[in-house]
Amino acid sequence: MPIPRLAEIPADVLALIETQTGTVLTYETVGGGLNSEIAARVHSANTTVFVKGLRSDHRRVWTQQREADINPSVRHLAPAVLWHVQESGWDLLGFEDIDGPHADYAPGSPDLPLVADAMARLSSITAPDVVMRSMPDRVKAHTDFPELFAGTTLLHSDWFPSNVLVAGGRAVLVDWAWASRGAAWIDPALWVVWLIKSGHTLEEAEQWATKVPAWNNAPPAAVTAFAKATVSVWAEIAEGEKDEWVLDMLQAARTWHDSR
Structure with a gap:
């Protein structure tokens, strides 16, 4: 909350x-x-x-x-x-201090390539040896297959648009409170849901995910399992929630999962 x-x-x-x-x-x-x-x-x-x-x-x-x-x-x-x-x-x-607006995820936004570039660079970083939850641990209550999400990559995992600033021709990532260790394709998977919520078709959203090389190497069965887990996560968040953006995220997660 x-x-x-x-x-x-x-x-x-x-x-x-x-x-x-x-x-x-x-x-x-x-x-x-x-x-x-x-x-x-x-x-x-x-x-x-x-x-x-x-x-x-x-x-x-x-x-x-x-x-x-x-x-x-x-x-x-x-x-x-x-x-x-x-x-x-x-x-x-x-x-x-970084002086710049929040990223715009809407279709046609000039910020989208910048976000994809930052995500691609992040996907090459090994998670440091500090106290940090793993993605399998974070979603184990929402899936029967948490081991599919294991990995050594540093994940931001919270792609709320206010956590991405655009300044100096690049996307700057802020608020690393929910950083985790896991498979490198998970951040672009999470971004797909935000893009659908922001007005992209499913095909457009997944096309932007392909700009992150790690996404293209993701096992399809693992991505499908993650899509199902994401619906469960947002359903839990949305329980009793009245904020429209939360309900929109749940619907976007369902749209993504249903396509798979």
Whole structure:
């Protein structure tokens, strides 16, 4: 479930940020994203940083350490982590600021080749030796064949459009909270569902997936099993949910699975 976002940065958090940036002059909270209590672009006299954070006792605070641990492996695809502060009941990450809009997944969008290129580069990265869940473990409650999704590749796995920024002629991947270890074709498989939800036909969506070489080597039976598991995952998320985008994702997952 989305984490409620604070509209203002609390005074004690500003004080922690200032230990890293100097006096904060202004800041703007950011609306996109679902995994942080605090998400803001913070300006001081000498720097602008993007700050995200959770209270130290939040049940998802582990995602902060996950991002910090993974960042050295994805510096060419993601904003650099500049600092990590764990004090006074808060866990805060300061990132290199990337000024760019969220990716547009709609048919004909000029962002699509950039996203496919970033995904292709990511698919060549071996998951670092840090604490990270595997994709078989994540979906074992939704499939009888979790072993089909095993692999050593670093997966982003959360292709919500707000997690992809477009800047400087490239796609920059943010919010690595749900990074996992698994088969290299899984990220393009997840993207297929987002593309269908964004207005692509099934054929168009899978054609974009072919731009990621790992997709073209995926065993068909494994992809079909993953499509079925994806329907189950979104059905669980959508249970009692009224947000239209969640229901649209469930329908997109069903469209993909039914085609197989």
